[in-house]
Structures are given as C-alpha cells and as structure tokens.
Amino acid sequence: MVIIKVTIVVVAAFLLITISQRIFPWLAERFSGRHRLYVLASVPFLRLIIIVVAVWMIISSIIEPTIENFFALLGALGLALGFAFKDYASSLIAGIVTLYEIPYRLGDWVSVEGAYGEVKSIGMRSFEIITPDDTVVVIPHLKLWDKKIFNSNDGSRNLQCAADFYLHPNHNPKAVIEALLDTALTSSYLQVQKPINVVASEKPWATQYRLKAYPVEPRDQFRFITELTVRGKEALAELGVDFPAPYAQPLDQF
C-alpha cells in the first residue's frame, strides 16, 4: 500500500513538473517583454513547491514524520547517494540551490564554458540553452559549484551589446566617437533610455573602438550588433577613416 502511494506521488510530481516545464514556456511565448520574463521565472518556483510537497508526502507515508526519523533518513540517503551517484546528486542539490540563488532564469542569456545562449528550460539535474546557431546545449547544474557562469541580462531586459571597430591609427578620434555614438542613437533596435558608451584602446595593429549600447529586446542582440557594425562602418568610411587590412602585420610607424 505504501509503495503504491509513494509511486503515485512520484509519478504525479514528475507529471506536474513536466507539464509545468512545457506549459509555462509555451505560455511565455504568447507574451512579450517583461511579462514573458515573469511567466518564465515562475517555473522554478512552481517546481520547488512540487518537490517539497512530494518529498514531504513520501516521507510521511514511509515513516512517522518525527525529527529523529527525518534526520536518520537523510543520513542514510546521503550515504547511499554519496557513493553511488555523486555527480548526479551534486547536480540535483545544485539544482535546488539554483532555485533560491537564481544564477540563471528562463529567458536569461548565459555563457558557461564557452557556450552562450538563451536559457530555454531548467530541469532538476540540468538546464538547456539554445545558442544563436540554434543548437541546444545541456549543462548540468553542478557547474554552479566551480565554474564561472556569465549572465548577460540577469532576469532583466537590459543586455549590453558591443560592436568592435578596428581603425588605422591615423584618424580623428573625436569625429570617430561622435559618428559611433550617432550610429547607436539612430539604431531602431536601441533602448534609448540606457547609456551609450564608446571605449577606445590601442592594439599593436589598429585602434580598437568598442561601441556599447542596449537593445530594446535581448533576443535582437545579434541583429543589433549587425546593424551597429554595418552602419558604423558606413559612417566611418564617410569620414575617410581607413580600416587595417585583415591579418596585417603590426604597423611600423606605431
């Protein structure tokens, strides 16, 4: 009888989690902007609630839910899992940690060990991102313990983009900066309220300018960077600025 009850609870919890992980992202696609992010962010919380309720129902059906029994059970489980499924258990625990630390949410743009993309689903053991090349990358939560996780927008719609320009050092920097600022300011993808910055640095073979600005919609980041690059180069070419040839040797005169 207990086994049947536990099985029912596990199956029900699994089904509820699976359904919520499918329905909420589907629902989120019907929204846009911040409403989409709110819907996506509710998925892990719902999953946490389902897991807690399911675990409590299982424990209370197997043993009398006293403090002593609870700790004894946890100790036994910890010992077994520690030996048999170390990495799996580590990912599961990291998955629970992500629920309150929230290093990434659905809809965030993250980079983990060179893989960059939008978080499309967060499971109990791993999460999935879709790269700009439409490739799904499955990343176990245990990366949380010892790897750097770069989150570009951290739950907001503010995702900074940068377009790089490499110019022959013989140019008028003030005119270049003005042209690049206007390139960003006139981009249709720009989030006008956010700051636009131009950062210059000298390289052995060119002067690098980084044009930094925010698109209205994080999903448009690659279109935005493309537009900044194309229109920026047009504007710079009209100023008479030369671009160094690709793979050029370091310039003798600098």
Add this chain to the structure above:
Amino acid sequence: MEHTEQKRQLWRYVPLSDYVVPQATMSRSIKGGIRGLWQRLRVAKEKSEDPQKPESDLQQIPNIILEKIAPNTDWQLPVGYLKAALDDRFGAEPNETTTFLVVGLPHGGNAKILTALARELEWPLITEPSPEQILSRDHSWLKQIEKQDTPWVVPALERCYLRHVHGLTLVRQMFEKINTGTMGSGIIGCDSWALAYLKHVVPDRLPDALVAQAFDDSRITWWFDQLASTRFQKPIVFRQTDNGKLVLPVEPAQADPDITGIETSAFINQLAAHSRGIPGIALCFWRKALRKEPDKTMTNTSLSETPSDMKTTLWVLPWDKLDHPVLPSSISPESSILLHNLLLHNGLSKGVLAKILPFSSNVITKMALVLKDAGLVEENEGMWKVSPLGYPIVRQYLNGEGYLTDQF
C-alpha cells in the same frame, strides 16, 4: 471641482509639468460595476421601462449628418488661446530673443494650429526641410530662418530630423544657434514623441515648452455638446444603447420631463482615459460610437429638417461594444520597430522608411499593409501614420515592450 469657466476653456496651454493625462477613476469603475450589477437585477423586473436599443435596431449615422453633429476639429479655434499663452511669455522678456516649443500629441493638430497662428500673426512660416536636405545636412534651410527679422514659426520639428546617422545634424545645429541667440525669436512646434527622442539627441538646453492641456471628461462633454449644438441647431439627447443612460448630461434648465432623473453613463470618462485626452482621437471614437434609429421617412438630411423645438435622440454604443483595433497576434519585432519610428517622426513616407529602417522596401510594405488591415496605421498622400483609433493600443504596446514613449 473645477470652476465652470476653466472647465469651458477647452484649450489651455500649460507647462509640460502641468499636463494631466485623464484617468478612468477607480471609484467610478467600482461604482459603475455595482450600479451595473444593480441595473441588471433591476432590468429583469422593469425591463419595459428601460429605453434599451438593441444594436441591430440602430443604424450608423450618414457622414453628411455626422459632419453636423460631430464635425472635424476646427484647428483655428485654439489659435487665440495659444496666442494669449505666448503673449504672456514673450511679454515677460521683451528685450531678449526668445524661442518656445509648443508640444503636441499625435492627432492633437499641433502643426495645423501653429500654421494657423503664423498666418494670423503674419509671421514667416518655415516649411520643413526635405528628407534629402536633412540627410545632406543642407545649411541653407537654417540660413533662411536666420534671415528673418520677425518671429518665425517652425510648425513641425518632427519633420526636421531623421533617425539616421546624418539625420540629426540639422536639428542639433538649429538648437545650438537658438541657444547662442543667432536665430532670433520663434515658435517651434514639436510632436511629443519626437521631443522624447530629441532630449537624448540634442546636447543643448531645449527651450521652454508649452502643451495644450488634455481634454478631460468635463471638457470632452462640453466640447461634444458644443459641436452638436453649433451646427445642428436643435437639441440632441445622446443616450447609451444598452442602458439608456445619458452620455452627455443635459443642463437642468433644458431637461425634458421624460429624461429628468436619468443617470449619466461612464462613456465619456472611459473615452477621455482611453484617448489620453487627445481631441483628434476622442472625436474619432465618438463618431464611431454614434447611432440613430432607422426611420423610413428619414433621409440623410431629414434629421436637420425636423422642427427645431423637437428633441432628437441619438444613440451611443457602450464603450465595451465599440470595435477597437487590436494588435495582430503574430506582430513581429520588425512591426514594433516600424510603429515606433512612425510615432517618433509623426508619420513617414515609404521611401524614407526604407532609408532609416534596417529592412528592405518589400518587408516594410508588407508590414505596413498588415498593420493597415488591422486598423493601426493609415496612409494619406504617401505618408504612413499610426491611426487615431490605433494610437492608444499602439502606445500601450510599445510602452510594455520597453520602447521610448512620450511623457504624456
């Protein structure tokens, strides 16, 4: 409660910080809900007493009559009020060269009002530069303003820039010259969306600005009443089709015994809030909501041939029954960008759109036609604009999407 005289001064020019967007009041919504529930319960018992008119029994009002009941706005009317507001400010600094911005909202008729003002005062009207002049940074356009020895009027600043790398130079130089005093005195009309964008573009201080105060419930009520009575020349009672309530309250002195005691509907409150107090938009919704009873003897002009002492009753569709434009479910990010740029420039031609947007002409045409079918944009003499009926929903959508919107 606003003073009656203030209430009846339709056009009031105020500093931007004094602008108040009409709101659908919470108490009104709650009261309306309770009253609506009570009305429903009461209707079951007293159905025969309620002058409800099923929509199917009513007809749209022919344009020829609509032009008498709710004629298009005469933009000459606000000129006197604007002139008085400007006189106060020009008079305050008689020895200085002064430039003022007069900010207008989409479909608020700002450029037409300023054109009428320039004609009345015989001030030079500076026509907008062509897109080619803007993109080539043609200084001759600025020089024609500098040559003026009387105050000048630029009616639509939104037509003097383009969201293009080369499209901002002219407007920046203009404000630079204004701030150094080399342009003399003048009035610049500017769309509210263009102003929001230009605040990020122009590094110089922008001139002091005035804006026509929004039409709130009381102003819209008085305005519609005046429009109907001025040209129609006989009393009209406007009643809501679903509950028979008066849409425009009748003065107690003129009230008929058979309409005495009838409550006023919340239609105008909802209209003012939805149209954000913009007269051109409020009037479009008003014209769309009006209905008349079919009459076999009534021709298109017969409404005006009834004896002048007889009251005419016209019916108004409930706010919820009005056919509002809706955003297409498959609206693309590209369409959002198109709508946003149309608002930033208060309308653009297809040729200019192709120059400033990162899309091909074919894509722009396709998007524009989809938005036109949805009633969100309209084309007039080659210029594409967000339509008056579509503006409230488009503004709400773009604001939700995180695009820059005007402050009104």
